[in-house]
Amino acid sequence: MNTHTDILERLEQTIAARRAASPDSSYVAKLNAKGLPKIAQKLGEEATEAVIAALSGSNEELVGESADLLFHLLVLLSAKGVSLEHVLAELERREGQSGLEEKAGRSE
Numbered sequence: 482m483n484t485h486t487d488i489l490e491r492l493e494q495t496i497a498a499r500r501a502a503s504p505d506s507s508y509v510a511k512l513n514a515k516g517l518p519k520i521a522q523k524l525g526e527e528a529t530e531a532v533i534a535a536l537s538g539s540n541e542e543l544v545g546e547s548a549d550l551l552f553h554l555l556v557l558l559s560a561k562g563v564s565l566e567h568v569l570a571e572l573e574r575r576e577g578q579s580g581l582e583e584k585a586g587r588s589e
């Protein structure tokens with residue numbers, strides 16, 4: 482499992498390096514050149530495509546769309562200066578806390 486989860490960290494590093502590349506030679510650079518709203522829009526589109534694949538596509542399509550979604554999430558996090566480590570730490574913090582309990586404990 483670790484060999485596969487490591488790809489997220491490698492991808493984060495690749496994305497950080499490619500942001501400074503020429504938009505003619507790099508999709509990451511091209512997307513960053515278009516700005517944060519375009520990156521956010523792409524993430525939303527990829528999320529929708531993953532939902533459509535889940536509801537009416539094959540599991541193979543869902544895998545492809547999920548990879549697109551994770552990749553574009555990493556591009557957005559990078560553009561905002563938020564590290565994958567930070568997000569993973571938040572998931573770790575929540576580990577073992579039931580989502581239902583967390584919701585019930587909210588003040589508003």
Ligand SMILES: N=c1c2ncn([C@@H]3O[C@H](COP(=O)(O)OP(=O)(O)OP(=O)(O)O)[C@@H](O)[C@H]3O)c2ncn1[C@@H]1O[C@H](COP(=O)(O)O)[C@@H](O)[C@H]1O
Nearest residue numbers: 492495496499500502506507508509510511523548549552
């Ligand atoms: N994992 C990915 C990855 N997943 C998806 N994509 C690209 O994401 C784009 C999204 O596809 P769409 O058809 O939705 O988008 P589009 O039609 O190109 O875009 P629009 O003009 O419609 O907005 C495609 O161009 C895909 O090739 C990716 N592009 C790059 N990577 C990784 O990022 C690295 C750096 O890539 P470059 O920045 O291109 O060097 C690569 O080595 C890969 O590891």
